[in-house]
Amino acid sequence: MKTLDFAIITPSYAPDFKRCQLLSWSIKEFVSPSVNHYIIVDRRDLPLFSQLEGPNTKILTVESLLPWWIQRIPFSKNGWLSLKTLPIRNWIIQQMVKIAVAQYIETDVLIFVDSDTTFVRPFNLQSLIRDGKVRLFKEPPYDIETNLNGHKTANHLLSIPNLNSPPFGYIGNIITWRRDNVLKLYKKLESISGKSWIETLASSWHLSEYVLYGVFVDHFLNQESGHYHDAEKISYEYWLHQPMSDEQLENFFAEIPSQHVAVMISSKAGISVEQYQSLLKGVSKANTALCK
Template identity: 30%
Template sequence: MRTAVVTASYANDFERCRLLCESMDLRLKGDWTHYLLVAPYDVALFRQIEGSRRQVVSESDLLPWWLRAIPDPLSAGRRKLWISPYSLPLRGWHAQQLRRLALSRHIGEETMFAVDSDVVLLRDFDPKDLWQDGRLTLYRKDGAIGERMRSNHLEWLAHSDRLLGIGPFSLPANDYINTLIAWRTDTCRALLDHIEALHGRNWIRAVIRSRQFSECLIYGRFVDEVQMGSGHVASAEGLCHVLWFDDSYARDISGLRHFMREMGPRQIGIGVQSFVGHDLADIRNVVLERAA
């Protein structure tokens, strides 16, 4: 099976993405191509890390002309907003999700292996191992979403109800979100086709009617509640040990060492979310310590 490794990134995460690429070139096995999905103004920067198995894709080749980025006037131009006639202004994390979904209509690989730019691979891994008898492993944590979630999961679930024509959801609900997940490319295309048939418009217009959306929940619920699990086998074993919140560990290198010690035996990498404030030099150091 051929694998499209998919990373949506931006300039502020460039050095983290470089570390990801270094670890991927060392640890990732098999037949894969790495697609870096970035905004047009970041293309030149990210071309520095292109290679024989890695290529930069501009969002202008993936998203419609009517969805475009402008400087955010409230940030003195440091951040961007994505504007369109069909939605309230979107943020970068919205655009990154749309890029990942859109890529499915532009590639021939059977597997889409989504890897966030703040992930570092620490163990050897071949993505073909995600397939079992023609079915792809779908990350699903059963009943993990409850009333007291610390993020916007309930809004994301409600959005996927409307988008997919399913539901209403009930709690506890299944969680499909992780920083290392795999999709079937043909299933992702079928998802976009389903949205367009149901809503009678471009799938992006349907998705961005609300800013509260999660592409992982949309894909996972499409597989389980529209396609009834076809072509997939669910697993609660996440491939990535993720540091989601800034109050989980001490915000210094000792906290990172503590976090690293809790990596599971079957996890292949770590993900230190860029917004939790850990210094990239410290992340590099603990990775080097583990390799020594």
């Protein structure tokens, strides 16, 4: 049985730099075996993020992953010009770039980790593999709008009928894909649309890269996908768009379940890294000591 290799991919941007810096530190501290971490940022943020570059930390630009016919609108924060489609929202570009990395990163398993996530316990990437199969996060059905829209778009792109029941969830902040499946997804999209896969996605108004991949492998590849399903989260999360008090932050870090190897405090919560960095590193240090 082949030993699979891994890469961690993190899209980020200047306002999240300190969070991404913490993530980068935690990967070196806790993740084994040693793994390349690819941070994807806009070209304008490259000078800032270049200070994180090292033997196992690579900085890629969004622009380097896109075709020549997609260019940022000058002086625009969130718009991209396309010579083949209508202008593209920055949100869609973010999803497309994650799918595009399979063309540039030739490792078996692509692990997407959000930049507001930090590992706090030792984490062996081989724990994501069972009998040669790679973990695919798949939650029970739920009908939140982002999930519904993601499924509608995926079903349209893949010519699958929409279901009346709530769809499964594939969205999270630590997500694993097989690179060979992404290459198959390219071909499937192109065979249906008659266009390049990236032009096909660029024409979408709503898009969830995680839903698109999950629907594709479950509907078309099924038992041949090389995945096993797992509904258990491996990070302890705070998603609310409101800050926590110092006491609430202390409780949050004190209550991290033992099965969770990472924490995620949404960058939209309005909590500065300085407010919780010492708590996070304290928990991390304690967990490191326990494992020695």
